Amino acid sequence: MAISFTVNGEDRQVDVDPDTPLLWVLRDELRLTGTKFGCGIAQCGACTVHMNGMTLRSCVTPVSSVDGSEVTTIEGLDSPAAKAVQDAWVGIDVPQCGYCQSGQVMSATALLEENPAPTDEEIDEAMAGNICRCATYVRIRQAIHDAAKTLEG
Amino acid sequence: MTIHTNRRAFLKGTGAGLVVGVMLPQAARAAQKSGASAALATGEAAEGAFAPNAFVRIAPDDTVTVLVKHIEFGQGPYTGLSTLVAEELDADWGQMRATSAPSNPALYANTAFGIQGTGGSTAMPNSYMQMRKAGAAARAMLVSAAADRFGVPATEITVAKGVVSHEGSGQSATFGELAEAAAEVEPPVDPPVKDAKDFALIGTDRPKVDSRAKSTGEAQFTLDVYRDDMLTAMVVRPPKFGATLKSHDAGAALKIPGVVKVAAIPQGIAVYGENTYAALKGRAAVTAEWDESGAETRSSEQMMAEWTEAAHGAGKEVSSTGDTAAALAEAETVHEVVQQFPFLAHTPMEPLDAVIELREGEAEVWMGSQLQTVDHGAIAGTLGLPNDKITLNTMLAGGSFGRRATGDSHFAVEAATVAKERGQGATKLLWTREDDLRGGYYRPLTVHRLRGGLDADGNITAWDHTIATQSIMAGTPFEAMMTDGLDPTAFEGAKVLPYAVPNHRVGWARMESAIPVLWWRSVGHTHTAHAVETFMDELLEKAGRDAVEGRLALMDDETFAREAGVLRRVADMADWSGQKGYGVAVHKSFDSYVAQIAEVEDRDGTPHIARVWCAVDCGVAVNPNVIKAQMEGGIGYGASAVLFDALTLGEGGHVQQENWDTYRMLRIHEMPDVQVSIVESDESPTGVGEPGLPPLSPAVANAWRSLTGRTPRRLPMVPVDQA
Structure with a gap:
């Protein structure tokens, strides 16, 4: 079944089993490999993408449900908030193994686009769905504050 | 500079x-x-x-x-x-x-x-x-x-x-x-x-080489390797450790579009898909019967009971100074504890995966191998090719914590087996999180029994310690590192105490099961540091001594100067005065010295780690920022384990945790604030990947005892059914 949606601003059409999780369509069909597989049950957030501006766990989202939607992956991030987040991530060397960080960056960007100056509690709430086994959490929290400062100008 | x-x-x-x-x-x-x-x-x-x-x-x-x-x-x-x-x-x-x-x-x-x-x-x-x-x-x-x-x-x-x-x-x-x-x-x-x-660079901070690529999704992991005409393989595995395949039916699986092949292999049944989802669906559709006659059918509760009983014996002698039995008999006070540690899975973020492309007379491999030489040889052997016809590309790996370092190369062998079964072309073997959690190679379930003797003045006169655990090295190429039948990973961190105890005996009760066990970030120190440092804390408390001063008084200034150095530093950092809710621990592992003080809060009966102060001496600090990051990471990994993590087997030997919904991981709101101080040193640099972890667990347990009067005797501190 052909499904059409926009990925990173480009119209894409895929002909796959409509139940296929968006994650595997992005990776296997579109070769957008920045979005990662961690658990397959929306527990870890490694597969986080944006759909119409909201975070979405692509590992449990059938591709049929994004038909006609606008999806953004880490490869397509280009908002001021995204740039501030990624620069902050690099600025204090947040990543260790790095595998979860696409998802962390996607969640952090969505948070700052919604709330440009989050408190620690608001950061915890927005980021609690993203597991990092390297436990880079201290730096994630700091980097989000740093990015917020950058956005403040 | x-x-x-x-x-x-x-x-x-x-x-x-x-x-x-x-x-x-x-x-x-x-x-x-x-x-x-x-x-x-x-x-x-x-x-x-x-x-x-x-x-x-x-x-x-x-x-x-x-x-x-x-x-x-x-x-x-x-x-x-x-x-x-x-x-x-x-x-x-x-x-x-x-x-x-x-x-x-x-x-x-x-x-x-x-x-x-x-x-x-x-x-x-x-x-x-x-x-x-x-x-x-x-x-x-x-x-x-x-x-x-x-x-x-x-x-x-x-x-x-x-x-x-x-x-x-x-x-x-x-x-x-x-x-x-x-x-x-x-x-x-x-x-x-x-x-x-x-030195212009060593000892100062600069940006890491991989931070940018890992913040933009550009960094390439094994999962990201795609080759022309690549198939994705998944394996139906036995429901219990040690079970073997009797028969299977692939009929339904082969009807699923995109499923191209199903084949019995020694590891189970390999299912090949044109894409990941086809492989997933195909695998779910395979039915199989298993021979469980040789399977491990004990529950982890049964094992815990057996291991505990064994820990009450002497075990095989690891070391003995003085006459511990006599000193215990003469002691004014004898304190005895049993500490129980569960199986732990590593669960790195990236599940195990590998791509092998077979060509005429040669093969190319992409995987996050932690032991390249061992995996390389195992793949060559499985494929029937000479070593020099195999190109092994070591990829960035999404964590490992020991999981990708298997002496038996079980994963590399499985990847080569599915590749060989497919024939020429590229095959990606992918484990799901469920495969990862059910797949074994855990930190071994371990029980410690300690008995300590105090004289009338509160001096520690005797320390008797038996550790019941499986061998990690036996039956692997690392068995060569065992001497006199002793696996050092069972008792490292317990054999030598930094404290002057005149009569000290350590024994190892070697346990057996069909469950493969493996080194898990800091290996034996994951449990020995907890056992030793919580026990020391309790003995000092019984003697009415301060946890920091009491430790320092027992440390020989010359031999254990670096342990004392980090302990003094961390006490300064935390303004230690034996505050309620604070706990301390110091431990040497992998030639690095780390002391930590944890501040723990009681949140409706559940421990929350609010803050951790950490002092580390790892010789010359090549990249201070990397050292700090590894201390933070070790603390977070250790915090997850001491609070939440346990891999359990239910009645009959089924693994009870299959994904992160039941195998609970530390999340951002549970991460303590961490302050790290690096002790200046001219000694050659030593590692930091593991040593940040061992002191965390006992520091937290000691803090909890200080706060509540309750001593956790079984980890994790938050029981699994409440997690």
Whole structure:
């Protein structure tokens, strides 16, 4: 079944089993490999993408449900908030193994686009769905504050 | 130290303006050509690259690529080893690139192992002089080439930030400009390295080479490898450890579009899909019958009871000083505890995966191998190809914590088996999170029994300690590291106490099960540090002594000066005064010394770790920021384990946790604030990937006892059914 949606601003059409999780369509069909597989049950957030501006766990989202939607992956991030987040991530060397960080960056960007100056509690709430086994959490929290400062100008 | 170098250049210059005038445009040109910041290497080394030795490549575009022999899975060897080369080369950090060295033990063996591999927090210690020498050799060759080109004596040449200069004549050239000529220079046999006082990079912070690529999704992991006509394979595995396949029915699976093949293999049943989802659906549709006659059918509760009983015996003697039995009999007070530790899964973020492409008479492999030489040989053996017909690409791995270092190469063998079964072409073997959690290779379930004797004055006179646990090394190539039938991973961290105890005995009760066990970040120290440091805390409490002062009083100043040093430092950091809710622990592992103080809160009966102060002595601090990050990471990984993690087997031997919904991981709101202090040292650097973890667990347990009067006797502290 052909499904059409926009990925990173480009119209894409895929002909796959409509139940296929968006994650595997992005990776296997579109070769957008920045979005990662961690658990397959929306527990870890490694597969986080944006759909119409909201975070979405692509590992449990059938591709049929994004038909006609606008999806953004880490490869397509280009908002001021995204740039501030990624620069902050690099600025204090947040990543260790790095595998979860696409998802962390996607969640952090969505948070700052919604709330440009989050408190620690608001950061915890927005980021609690993203597991990092390297436990880079201290730096994630700091980097989000740093990015917020950058956005403040 | 950077200032020192600059000042020297300034003073020596007849006119600082000339030096700056010449060097700045050159440096800027070098930086412009190489790109502004250190990074992961992309693609093959450029044409015309200068290869002074196995570790360094200098390209005409001024990039310096370091071939890193250790896998990068978050502990920072790409940055650390590149720092060592850049230091001796006097390179600009911005021109440095890092990539993975090929699998070749003749060139890239871990000097601590004799084979190529990473583990035991050895990446920095075993590379420290090797990589500095590699950088120094390259520098000497560049200088020699420059001396020829400039027509000046080599001794008058200086090198700074990737530019080779002769002040007197005002000539200079970048590394890239000299690369071709330097390649003609005879490499020096034993080039001198810098005196520590001249270090410009070692001991200071700079951006990690991989942070940008890992913040943009560009970093390439094994999961990201796609080859033409690649199939994705998944394996239906036995429901219990030790069960074997009796029969299977692939009919329904083969009807699913995209499922191209189903085949019985020794590991179970391999299902091949044109894409991941087809493989997933296909695997779910296979039905199978299993022979469970040889399976492990005990529950982990049964094992815990058996292990506990064994811990009440003496075990095989590991070490004995004095007469512990007699001293216990004479003691005024005997304190006895049993500490129980569950199986733990590593659950790195990236599940196990590998891509193998079979071609006529050769194969190429992409995987995050932690023991390249072992996996390389296992893949060659499985495929029936000679080692030199296998190209093994070590990929960035999404964590490991020991999981990718298997002595039996079970995963590499499985990947080669599914590739061979498929035939020519590329096959990606992917484990799901469920495969990962059910798949074994856990930190072994372990029970400690300790008895301590105190005299009437509260002095510790006896310490008797039996540890019941499986062997990690037995039956693997690492069995060669066992002496007298003793596996050091069972009791490391308990055999030698940093405390003066006159009568001390340690025994190991070796337990057996069909469950494969493995090193899990800090290995034996994961449980021995907890057992020793909680027990010491309790004995000091019984003696009415302060947890910090009491420990220090028992430490011999010379032998255990570094343990005492980190303990004093952390006590200062936390303003220690034995505060309620604070707990302390100190532990040496992998030749690094770490002390921590945890502050724990009681949240409706559940412990919450609010803050951790951490002091570390790991010799020369090559990259302080990486060391701090590893302390943070070790603390977080340890916090998850002490609070939440347990892998349990139910009645009949089924694994009860299949994914992160039931195997609970520490999340951001549960992460403590962490303050790290690095103790200054001139000693050779030691590792930091693991040593940050062991003290965390006992520090938290000690804090909880201080706060609530309750002593956790079984980990995790938050029972699994409440997690």
